Amino acid sequence: MLAELSPQLTSEVTRAATLLQSAKRICILTGAGVSAESGIPTFRDKQTGLWEQYRAEDLASIDAFMRDPELVWSWYQWRRQLVHDKAPNPAHHAIAKWQQRAESQGQQVTLITQNVDDLHEQAGSTTTHLHGHLWRNRCSQCDRPYGDQSETVDKSTLSFDSELINCPHCDGYIRPDIVWFGEMLPTGAWQTAEDSAAHCEVFISIGTSSLVYPAAGLAQLAKSNGAKVIEINPNPTPNTLVDITLAEKAGMVMPHLVHKLNEE
Incomplete structure (x- = not known):
């Protein structure tokens, strides 16, 4: 059962779904906010x-x-x-469901993550890891x-x-x-991310700011090549890069978005 969204957020989800419905190539970048919804502490959290x-x-x-x-x-x-012992949350499952059905819907959905856990894989996604495993x-x-x-x-x-x-x-x-502080990102993973961002029609940033690198670099690359940018984050940072902002947790928004895509 889908959680209830506000009328304004529902309207924005519909806008995003309409945009995504006509796109053939989609690049998704996920960050710490997605894993945090499964109870995994972020680097910003105080050590215990x-x-x-x-x-x-x-x-x-x-x-x-x-x-x-x-x-x-x-x-x-x-x-x-x-x-x-942490498990995938509704956002992980929704992304995996979308990615698995993408080919039959005529879409290529490439998933890039900054997270080092395997929750995307547990949910069934094919994932490129920028920061290692x-x-x-x-x-x-x-x-x-x-x-x-x-x-x-x-x-x-x-x-x-x-x-x-x-x-x-x-x-x-x-x-x-x-990948530790001061180390280079893995060449193959970064190349996949750059290629996907450069050739996508829609770039989606989930649980990570579009102002923090490498997210910002990939989003800017997508935007400069004509892609629309969607940000899903409960605390989005206003900037001119983002076309649609869904200001809510990914676990709330993604099931609605994927459900809407399957309806249309």
Whole structure:
């Protein structure tokens, strides 16, 4: 059952659906706001428990890992334990439903995410990750993947042990396969994102500001190539880039939007 929206928001959802109905190529970018609706803390949230004395920005960097690898590894193991039981919310399911039906509707819906969890994949989406994967690991020295590299991981088999792991190839320390502050985005993922944004007819930003990079860069790229921009965010930042603003949580809006698309 769909949650009730205000008359004004319902009208804007209808506008967005009309715009999307005629589009052949759509690029969706999701951010921390989507995962937050499933109970996953964002980097802006204050650390809790043993970690409240640290800032996330001070732990999520290669310098921090080189300085104290056990501290950083322990923090990520704690984060993994914190989110391992989280499940996709209505926004994840709506996006997956739309993406799965897109081909039969004559649409290409490319999903790009800044989130490192696998909730989009759990819901059934095909996803390009800009900032890496929380459940994957690689060597900090030779960069080789370590362990399970599948899209979704069997959480029941996970270990949250904070003891450091050595690479079987070079003996370097294993690190999370996450893009840390100061590191480059993965080339393949960024190329996919740029290509999708440059060639889409509608760009949708969900749960992330259209003023914060890389979201801003992709939205600007889409706009400069003639695309319309839709933003779904309970606290949108007014700017001239966005054509339609849906000022509500994604879990409220996306089921309505996809339902409307299926009606038309």
